Amino acid sequence: MIRDGTTPLLGHGSDATRRRNLSALLVQVHRSRGLSRSSLTQATGLNRSTIAGLVAELVELGLVVESVPEGAQGVGRPSPIVRPSDGVGVVAVVPEADAVTVALVGIGGRVLARRRTAFDEPPRAQELPPLVRSSLAALRRSRPGLTPLGVGVAVPGLVRSTDGLVRLAPHLGWRDEPLGSLLRAVIGLPVSVSNDAILGATAEAVFGAARGLGHAVYLNGGSSGIGGGIIAGGVPLRGVDGYAGEFGHTHAGADDRRDAAGVPGSLESQVTRAALQRLLGIGPVDQDEFEAALVASAEPAVLAEVDRQLDYLATTLGTVVNILNPELVVLGGFLAALDAARPGRLEALLADRALDAARESVRIRRAELGSDLLLIGGGELAFAALLADPASMGEWRAG
Amino acid sequence: MIRDGTTPLLGHGSDATRRRNLSALLVQVHRSRGLSRSSLTQATGLNRSTIAGLVAELVELGLVVESVPEGAQGVGRPSPIVRPSDGVGVVAVVPEADAVTVALVGIGGRVLARRRTAFDEPPRAQELPPLVRSSLAALRRSRPGLTPLGVGVAVPGLVRSTDGLVRLAPHLGWRDEPLGSLLRAVIGLPVSVSNDAILGATAEAVFGAARGLGHAVYLNGGSSGIGGGIIAGGVPLRGVDGYAGEFGHTHAGADDRRDAAGVPGSLESQVTRAALQRLLGIGPVDQDEFEAALVASAEPAVLAEVDRQLDYLATTLGTVVNILNPELVVLGGFLAALDAARPGRLEALLADRALDAARESVRIRRAELGSDLLLIGGGELAFAALLADPASMGEWRAG
DNA sequence: GACAAAATGTTTACGCTTGCAACATAACAG
DNA sequence: CTGTTATGTTGCAAGCGTAAACATTTTGTC
Known part of the structure; x- marks a missing residue:
């Protein structure tokens, strides 16, 4: 059977x-880490x-290693432990306004x-290829045994999934930057680019708070807006072009003030970290410091603003729950802090905004993966091809 | 390999x-009808x-028939046409406020x-099993050669997909009715129950306006509210319990009047067929008559109300487009009439409410399948098991 | 300390499904 | 009527997973 694509x-x-x-096995090893x-x-x-034959092939391909189990595990002959190999990995790239992170992910x-x-100041798109190239070279020197198989980029903006064109990334000041092609021209590896929140959702669904769930929504509050990602049927929902999950621009309230994208009455025009920072009298501090300050504050003005923002957030959450009927909503960034500052309030408000049936089965949790979230998400993106067809990538590696 | 479920x-x-x-082949025949x-x-x-062997097995199972092609089709030996067999079918059940329709679908x-x-007055849930039983008996007499393989029910309300419990169906006055079990107890066939709009979306995605598309949204305006269904990755998106697609209760505007479910500021509290009928001075007429009256009307009050409702609809559509990035939005029921009364206006309003990138790739079309929509949708639901595993159902039929 | 039981790895023969190649068949073109 | 083209048909080969018998390792018991 010939596939012409x-x-x-x-x-x-x-x-x-x-x-x-082979794919099913490698996915199992990947998700369980052994x-x-x-x-x-x-x-x-x-x-x-x-299984013996399949595992042997994965070992042959250098993707997993077998080892004898350590502790006791009951009667019977001990079964070898199958672990991810450290011989292969992928490159995750996370461009942000104040830094670019490149990592090797196994x-x-x-x-x-x-x-x-x-x-x-925010990196320009043209600066990324040489930066990724040199960073990758340095990383490879630190891990000589590891062969990278692909690159996954998590961009805070709208990314066309077919070719990796960044349509709009306000936080970086980018518009219609062909990041995918730029990187492909310089890096001799398959390159995939995606929206950061979709990758955050993916990472949380594979290794984090939404581990193993079929239907979940990730909602992230960043310094420049609110993004999100949907997990539907166990896989990320990208939409036709890859732009799905833009919860920040959903209509959330009476006030018709426009957000940065010109959408009136949108969530991210009302729910902002900046407004909270101003009232708290702090600067652009670390995420943990921000949350600590917010939770500790007893200032009436702060509490009022928190409640006001939670009200808007609840409206969007109601829409999300009514439309998608998820099992879990994962809050990341300052949205997690907002919920932590007023425990239980968001769920209480949701009772008014969502249909009972759908609301009863949804839980709200905070993201678990912390600062590694987008690196892991970018890794997932790059690993997707390998996980779907381990044999072909192994051959590619050999050649 | 034993599956214990x-x-x-x-x-x-x-x-x-x-x-x-076998499944891939039967799906092809099903979608193309030959x-x-x-x-x-x-x-x-x-x-x-x-292919010869697989088709022979499907013929053996009584699912398809082969026939010699009629017209000329070029050089070479003519290839037999594979058509759906009329020997098998399913039962579609559509309960509504004023009638219950039972149909055989091939x-x-x-x-x-x-x-x-x-x-x-609306049928009670307990009335359905005997009614379906007797209707089915009559239908089978009219089609003696057809063996029904399953039952699919399209309910205008929230249906738990696991067991077919109707959580809420305001239009029918139902609450927590175990319709699935009630029917299973009386009909000796597999019974599936689902929300009507999700099945409408499914039908339009298989045979209608969204034929073959991977990402589409169906939005239906009925006399008692607004429902919808999402197609994501080519399959209907049900959510954990089957309640996904409730666009009627999404927040759509400044006015916080509550809808029937108590959700404030929701779409279906603002966009109603009743308000238009009142202004048009007509009663609960047929869908086509309603549309004709609406399109023909030059009454300023009617036009103003149409524009007002389109504005709210555009807000929800903006949310839908931003969140789901669909290729197509299919409008059904009076929403299609609303759009037809002011051609192009909805798309123009959308420019203000959705992000450019996502909006550029979305089209708005009206539903194509008309009054058969829910019968076909119910049929799709019942056919799903057969299409996924033709052999097992064929065996079931033989036994 | 020896032996039985339980669980799992290993090896070999087997069945099932698809692929391939050669041949047969049917339509079209000249 | 004959050659070309496309497709159905047939028999054989290759790949993959399964099943059953045997080997290995740990635990538990007497």
């Missing part, structure tokens, strides 16, 4: 079976001998090495 | 390959001989026979 062929040959099983061969047998329903979502370059 | 097993055996290929064997070869990428989404029972 123009149309996704619907048929399945016997090689596709093998591909799918598990016994017998667990793989149970999880997949495949025969012991089949299978299992482990950030193995990172390199942060500070910027006084 | 508790956990979805990830492994693929050679029988799964066969299943998948195509040549050579087209199947091209679409799947499978070998001619493999593969290919063809409504083969229907039976409508009028009600003076």
